[in-house]
Amino acid sequence: MNYKISKGLNLSLEGEITNHILPINKSSTNKVAILGRDYHGIKPTMFVSEGEEVSQGDKLFEDKKNPGFNFLSPVNGKILEINRGDRRAFLSLVIEKSNEENTYEIDKDFEINSKNVANFLITSGCWNLFRTRPFSKVPEVNSTPKNIFISLIDSNPLAVNPEIIVKENFEAFNLGLKYLSVIPEKHIHLSQDSSSDLDLKDLEKLKIHKFSGIHPYGLVGTQINKISPVSLINQAWTIGYQEVITIGKILLSGYLSNEKYISLSGPQVFSPEILLTEYGSSISELTAGKIIEGDNRVISGSVLCGHSSEGAETYLSNFSNQISVIRESNKKDREFMNWIRPEIKKHSSLRMFFTSFLKNYKFNLSSSINGGFRAIVPVGIYEDVFPMNLMITQLLKAIVTEDTELAQNLGILELDEEDLAICTYSCPSKYDYGLILRSVLDKIEKDG
Known part of the structure; x- marks a missing residue:
């Protein structure tokens, strides 16, 4: 099945990677961490x-x-x-690595069925690589999804083409797919770019879909909405392509694998590049000497939906495939009535600046939100950039007012923070819809 996403926004930034050759040597750090923000609502019992x-x-x-x-x-x-935050919320657990070789063995010789594969995922620590839809949480042990969704597209700004990494680890990826295919009741839905030439293993439950268009056509939430929308009854799991590779590497070697490819890019990076590192690596160590000095915002993930790397969370998210670096905004970024000036360096989703007519123009944006908070104004911008079949302006209003019943009727259960990132970026009212979304989803889940 082919899908073309025509609603969205491609944000072209300076600092793209031009050399797409994968590194051979690993960029190891002295510290790694597990971040609480990766696992919504987690209540850890420490051992x-x-x-x-x-x-x-x-x-x-x-x-x-x-x-x-x-x-x-x-x-x-x-x-x-x-590290813990307000109300003892879990922030991070940081480990200082020793020089000893990692040699934890995993039993990889077992009959391939759903029970054995699930047990393997739990004993190898890979169960937390899945996230549920709705709610985007680690699945409950002994639960089974209707479908599993995997995206081989990354349309985020400054992202690396996933197929470069998959081709380098093709055997591991195919093996991971083979074992995961016994988990869902129905199918594994795998989305590829329409131009893809990957020849994947023919599996009974594997369904391949082709997507093209503009961001967010690479987000798994967009793909789920087009293929098989989720609900409380039709629940699904998602897993990243690199996590499938991780599972495959463990099955090949019999040892834990924590390798991960990421891009280090953005306007403030000297030489944007692809790094081979580890899950949870120290971002301050990875970026040392590689970014322009000054006030920078270092982001684990995309500039649209990543988290700021600071304090107890200066580590790579398990679900981030990139580190992005932009300028931190300051008073100089605030200009009086800048929205009516004939700017040649600024970007607007509403096509208000001259740069809207310049093709292939790359922006050097800061973290400034370029304005102040105000009421939601229905000017049609959300409908232009949001590709799902939902009444998005009405849904955003329901989310902001925390009307959980109306929000459910309008499709909030299909959403994750990253799905609303494009609305947050384009919002004239300057709302952080992802943050509000999480609060409302938690309330819906708590109220049953």
Whole structure:
């Protein structure tokens, strides 16, 4: 099936990667971390304490809300920090790596069926690589999805083409797909770019879809909406293409694998490049000496929906495939009535500036929101950039007013924060819809 996404927005920034050759040597860091923000609503029961030595594969903690699944140590080392925020919310667990070789073995010789594969995913610590739709949480142990969705497209600004990485790890990716195909009740839906030439293994439950268009055509949420929209009854899981590769590498070697390819890019990066590193790597170490000095915003993930790398969360998100670096906004970025000036360097979703007529123009944007907060004004901008078959302006109003019943009727359960990032960027009212969305989803889940 072919789908063309015509509603959206391609944001072209300076600092793109021009050399798409994958690195051979790993960019290792002295510290790695597990971030609480990667696992919404997690309530960890800690099995370790600060200063304690751990080996790769040791149990670090269990989620009280999802008993039976443990988070495992990705490396040998020492627990450096266990950071908590307001109301003791879990922020991060930081491990200082030792020089010992990681040799935690996993049993990879078993009959391929749903029960055995699920047990393998739990014992190898890979169960947390999945996220549910609705709610975007780690699936409950012993649960089964209707479908699993995987996207081989990354349409985020400054992102690397996933197929470059998949081709380099083709055997592992195919093996991961083979084992995952026994998990869902119905299908694994895999989305590729319409120009893709990947010849994937023919599996009974595998369905391949072709997508083209503009961002967010690469987001799995957009693809789910077009293929098989989710609900409380029709639940699905999602998993990233690199996570499928990780599972395949473990099955090939019998040892835990925590390797991950990421892009380091953006206007403030000297030489944008692809790095081979590890899940949860220290971003400050990865970017040392590689970014322009000054006030920068270093982001784990896309400029549209990543998190700012600071404090206890200066680490790579498990679900981020890029590090983006832009200028931090300052008073100089605030200009009186800048929206009516004939600007030649600024970007607007409403095509208000001269740059709207310049093809292939690359922007050097800062973190400035270029304006102040105000009421939602229905000017049609959301309908222009949001591709899902939802009444988006009405839905956003329901989310902001926390009208959970109306929001459910309008399709909020299909959404994740990244799906609304394009609305946040384009919003004349300057709302952070992803943040509000999470609060409303939590309320819906709590109220049943």
